Amino acid sequence: MIVTITTAGLCGLVLMALSVRVIVVRGSAKVSLGDGGNPLLLSRIRAHANFAEYVPIILILMGLIESFDGDRYILGIMGIALVLGRIAQAAGMGLPAPNPWRVVGTLTTFIILISTSVWALIISARLHGL
Helix, strand or coil: HHHHHHHHHHHHHHHHHHHHHHHHHHHHHHHCCCCCCHHHHHHHHHHHHHHHHHHHHHHHHHHHHHHCCCCCHHHHHHHHHHHHHHHHHHHHHHCCCCCHHHHHHHHHHHHHHHHHHHHHHHHHHHHHCC
């Protein structure tokens, strides 16, 4: 599970950085709950929440795939792409649309989510003799 634990560790650090970005704006804007109508705070809250919405299921899928001897090289590439894609997406959240950072980050995440989901289903089908 070396790939998943490494990816999870990196994602944990990214999530912490995204949390700090929210906290800093909350402090300067004096908003303790919600976004207080502050567009910068809203974009940082959404970048943080978006990360928290997608990353856990992808890490679960990666861990399950790795536990069933999934190709660590491919999983490693997916892990690196996930971390970089999530950073790109978060960086793009505060920029006016259209912006390539958000698009690249979102597409990367979706490709990894779909790929790991299908891969997990293939493993499940094989385990059930299908």
